[in-house]
Amino acid sequence: MNEPRYGRYTVVDKIGQGGMSVVYRAIDPSLDRAVALKVMHPHLADRPESRARFAREARAVARLRHPHIVEVYDFAPADSEQAYIVSELIEGPTLRAFAEDHALALPEAAALLMLPIVEALAKAHEAGIVHRDVKPENIMIRPDGSPVLMDFGIAQMVDTETLTATGTVLGSPAHMAPEVIDGHEVGAPADVFAVGTVLYWLVCGALPFAGPNPSALFRRILEGRFDPVLRRRPHAGRAMARLIERCLATDTAERPSAAELADALGERLADAGITDLRNERRDFVGDPAVYQDELGRRLLPRLVTRARSALDQRKTARALDLLDRALALDEHHPEAQALVERIERGQKLGHRLRIAAAALLLLGLGGAGWWLAADGATGDLSGGDGQDPTAAGQLPLDAPTARALDAGAATASPGADATLASALDGTPDAASDALSSTPDAAPDVAPDAVVDAGRITARPIRPRTRRRRPRPVIRPPEPEPTPPPPTSTARVAIHGQYKGARVFVDGRPEGYLYVIERKGGLDLPPGRHEIRFQNPGCADQRHIVEIAEGQTRAPPVAFACQHRPATLRVEGPEILEVRRTADGRPLGRTNQDIRVPVEQLKSRISLTIGPLGDSVERTVTLTAGERQVLRLAGRPDP
Numbered sequence: 001m002n003e004p005r006y007g008r009y010t011v012v013d014k015i016g017q018g019g020m021s022v023v024y025r026a027i028d029p030s031l032d033r034a035v036a037l038k039v040m041h042p043h044l045a046d047r048p049e050s051r052a053r054f055a056r057e058a059r060a061v062a063r064l065r066h067p068h069i070v071e072v073y074d075f076a077p078a079d080s081e082q083a084y085i086v087s088e089l090i091e092g093p094t095l096r097a098f099a100e101d102h103a104l105a106l107p108e109a110a111a112l113l114m115l116p117i118v119e120a121l122a123k124a125h126e127a128g129i130v131h132r133d134v135k136p137e138n139i140m141i142r143p144d145g146s147p148v149l150m151d152f153g154i155a156q157m158v159d160t161e162t163l164t165a166t167g168t169v170l171g172s173p174a175h176m177a178p179e180v181i182d183g184h185e186v187g188a189p190a191d192v193f194a195v196g197t198v199l200y201w202l203v204c205g206a207l208p209f210a211g212p213n214p215s216a217l218f219r220r221i222l223e224g225r226f227d228p229v230l231r232r233r234p235h236a237g238r239a240m241a242r243l244i245e246r247c248l249a250t251d252t253a254e255r256p257s258a259a260e261l262a263d264a265l266g267e268r269l270a271d272a273g274i275t276d277l278r279n280e281r282r283d284f285v286g287d288p289a290v291y292q293d294e295l296g297r298r299l300l301p302r303l304v305t306r307a308r309s310a311l312d313q314r315k316t317a318r319a320l321d322l323l324d325r326a327l328a329l330d331e332h333h334p335e336a337q338a339l340v341e342r343i344e345r346g347q348k349l350g351h352r353l354r355i356a357a358a359a360l361l362l363l364g365l366g367g368a369g370w371w372l373a374a375d376g377a378t379g380d381l382s383g384g385d386g387q388d389p390t391a392a393g394q395l396p397l398d399a400p401t402a403r404a405l406d407a408g409a410a411t412a413s414p415g416a417d418a419t420l421a422s423a424l425d426g427t428p429d430a431a432s433d434a435l436s437s438t439p440d441a442a443p444d445v446a447p448d449a450v451v452d453a454g455r456i457t458a459r460p461i462r463p464r465t466r467r468r469r470p471r472p473v474i475r476p477p478e479p480e481p482t483p484p485p486p487t488s489t490a491r492v493a494i495h496g497q498y499k500g501a502r503v504f505v506d507g508r509p510e511g512y513l514y515v516i517e518r519k520g521g522l523d524l525p526p527g528r529h530e531i532r533f534q535n536p537g538c539a540d541q542r543h544i545v546e547i548a549e550g551q552t553r554a555p556p557v558a559f560a561c562q563h564r565p566a567t568l569r570v571e572g573p574e575i576l577e578v579r580r581t582a583d584g585r586p587l588g589r590t591n592q593d594i595r596v597p598v599e600q601l602k603s604r605i606s607l608t609i610g611p612l613g614d615s616v617e618r619t620v621t622l623t624a625g626e627r628q629v630l631r632l633a634g635r636p637d638p
Contacts, residue, residue, distance in 0.1 A: 006084045007076065009037055025089065028073070035073060036090070038151075040083040052078040058085055066123045068116040070140075070150050090148055096136035099202060100621055102288035103602055107233075107240045108272045108299070109292060110202035112281055113147055115265045118195055120149050122258035125188040132186060134194035135172045136201065145285035146278075173217055174207050178250050181218045189252035192261060196247025203240065204232035205602075206626050208248060224250040232536070234500055235328035238321045240268060271306070272299055296329045304335050316343060331499050331514045340515065490551045492531075493521040496559030498601070501535040513559065526551070533559040537601045537624030564625035565595045570609060570618075572632040581606035581617060590632070598624050 004011045009026040012034070016023040026037035058075035065071075074086035093101075095113065104110050117139055121131065131138075131149070138150045177193035180186055200208040208226035211217035220226070226248065229241035243264050249255050256264065272295075274280050284291040307322035320343060326336045494503065499514035505522060506529055513533070516522060522531075526549045533541045538561035545554055570578050572590040579586050582605075588594035590609065607618050609632065620630050 006037060006039060006082055007074070007080075007086075009035065009074075009084075009086060011037065026086070028086070034089050036070075036087045038085045038087065060127070060129060064124055064127060064129065066120045068120040068146065068148055069124070070148050088148075090140040090142060090150070092141045092143055094137050095139035095141060095147065095198075098141055098285075099136065101619065103205070103621055104202050104288075105292050106295060106299070107203045107236045108269060108274060108295065109284060109288075110199055111240070111265045111268050112274065112277065112284060113141075114195065114199055114202070115262060115269065115277070116147050117149050118258055118262040118265060121188075121191050121195065122262055125191070125258050130186060130188055131191050131194075132180075133172065133175075134191055134198065135175045136198055137172075139198075141285060143285075145281035145283075147281075173214055174209055176218075176221060177252075178222050178224075179252060181222060187252075188258060189255050192247050192255045192258055195258075195261065196244055196255075199244045199247065200226075200229065203236050203244065204229060205623050206232065206628075210627060222250070224248070235325050237325055238318075239271075243268075271302075273302055300326055300329050300333065303329075304333065304339070307336070307339055311339060311343065316346070319343065327514055328500065331518075337518050340518075488550055488552065489523040489525050490547045490554045491521050492524055492545055492554045493556035494531075494559075495556060496533065496561075498535050498538065498559070498561055501533045501538070501559055501561075504530075504532040504534070506530055507532075521556075524554070531557050535561060537564055537626075538562055539564055561601075563598050563600065565597050566603070566622035566624055567627040568594045568596050568620065568622060568630065569627070570594070570607070570630045570632065572609070576610045579608045581608045584608070593627070596622055598622055600624070 006026070008030065009028055011024045011026050013025050014022065015025050015036075021038045021040050024037040024039065026035050027033075028035050055075060055078040058072065062072040062075065070090065071088040072085060073088070076082050076084045117134075121134070124131065131151075133151060134149070140148050140150055142148060175194040175197045177186075177190040180190055197208055200206075204227075209217055209220050211220055229236050229244050230238070243256075243261070247255055247261065269275075269277070274295075280291075303322045303326040307319045307326065310316075310319040310322060319339065323336050323340055323343075326333060327340070330336070494513065494516045496513045496517070499512070499517070501513045503510045503513055503516055503522075505524070510516060510522065524545065524547050526547045529545045529547065531543045531545060541559055541562065543557045545557065547554055568578075568587070569592065570576075570590045574590070576590045577586055578588050578590060578594060587596060587607075596605070601624050602621055603624075604619060604621050607620060607630075608615050609618060610616055616632065618630060618632075620628060622628055
């Protein structure tokens with residue numbers, strides 16, 4: 001027998017290959033058990049200092065004891081010319097293979113699989129060890145449903161200087177954190193970022209960052225440009241969406257720690273009533289389709305109950321989020337429909353109250369302006385130049401004012417009155433002499449003293465204060481004329497294939513299809529209207545509806561999805577033909593984008609890759625309008 005040996009371990013067969021190592025199934029003769037033997041490529045560990053560091057880091061990883069971290073049994077000593085690690089052999093698929101074979105319909109399923117991985121990372125970060133290469137290919141699933149994180153610490157066991165010299169990139173580009181690309185210090189937040197990309201992929205069915213080449217991909221990661229979770233998956237729930245997007249923050253300080261992320265995922269599962277995690281995970285992996293159907297039935301009443309509670313607490317946005325998820329599970333659920341209608345009635349009432357409040361405010365401002373203007377006009381009895389306007393004939397005296405002036409005149413002395421009267425009856429010169437003969441009041445005379453001795457009674461002139469001019473009258477603006485309401489409306493029934501499609505009428509959003517269907521359709525006034533449907537996996541669809549005056553019903557409008565083609569890229573070490581297995585029809589070639597027509601939002605197709613007689617078969621799940629990458633086994637990870 002000529003099987004290669006590494007230490008005491010005998011290689012049985014090759015089971016995988018990556019950018020830094022080759023993985024073999026091997027036999028440990030001491031314990032007579034099968035093990036996984038990971039051998040580093042010679043060009044990465046051909047120097048004594050590299051092997052010494054490899055042994056030091058392997059020893060640190062071997063001390064990590066966690067049920068969801070692959071157990072390290074042995075490793076090459078520092079003085080060995082070989083560099084290898086012997087670990088537990090996991091008999092099961094990778095997370096990538098599992099998710100591609102079984103679509104995850106509920107975000108709780110993604111949390112169920114990833115919570116143990118995040119807990120494992122929290123344990124490692126506490127010990128000061130960073131994984132640096134978290135991705136679906138490095139997570140395997142045991143037959144009992146338990147996920148296990150592989151290759152822990154391998155990326156940092158290799159000398160960075162050697163990797164730079166050979167041009168090898170640490171980690172996988174689509175899962176790299178911005179600080180890794182920028183060459184900054186890499187710590188625990190980089191692992192959290194990578195977990196965020198995996199969660200996004202599981203929940204949304206696509207990676208958050210993609211590009212036609214590594215430069216474009218890295219630029220998008222550095223800029224933090226990705227589609228929000230709810231745009232990709234409207235029914236994922238705001239709590240899960242916010243959690244994933246926090247993990248993908250470009251600023252490391254904005255990301256949660258692994259421990260915080262584990263707590264948050266645990267809360268999401270507890271809210272869903274998932275508490276027996278081990279048995280739930282076993283049932284899920286055993287039959288994903290049946291488990292998710294049963295989980296959906298359990299979730300539905302919980303979502304409706306929590307939505308009712310949120311609505312009672314006036315948390316309308318929270319209630320709508322929960323009801324959206326509930327109606328995605330059962331669009332005809334009567335209590336969920338009733339709660340949505342209650343919210344819509346409340347929103348209409350609130351809109352009317354806001355309009356009424358605005359009208360009252362405008363009326364109040366108009367009345368206040370009129371009162372101020374009137375008060376300024378009657379209260380300012382002086383002209384702009386300080387003269388009495390009554391003397392110039394500017395303002396008429398009312399009766400009370402006239403009586404007051406007469407009473408004041410009666411208090412003057414008779415002699416003064418006679419002198420003044422005779423002067424006024426004479427010539428103008430005489431009147432001037434009479435007025436000018438009145439001496440000025442002495443400085444020590446009190447202001448109200450009356451000077452007798454046949455002279456005119458006079459009071460000192462007090463300085464007048466300049467009063468403000470009358471304020472302009474502020475009148476409420478005239479309301480814009482509103483067109484008269486239509487004499488009639490016509491009911492247009494709306495039906496559709498996908499209830500999550502959004503409906504627009506004349507460019508204005510009217511809501512989701514399932515809500516409009518539940519209402520019985522749309523009420524449209526006479527005229528020409530455009531009804532448009534939007535769904536991520538379907539081409540936009542437009543319908544023109546003509547409503548005549550007096551018409552009460554119009555022909556129904558149906559949304560039939562014209563699925564956008566999916567984009568498939570099969571990456572392999574050489575250019576090979578890619579054919580559909582069912583009919584042998586060629587689709588394209590490897591290492592180039594292939595547009596694949598699909599008939600559903602998610603379609604599973606079998607592929608035959610390579611020439612007849614020397615081909616491989618793969619199964620892939622394609623999503624309409626999205627891009628999927630399939631890597632052939634044996635191709636090094638980028």
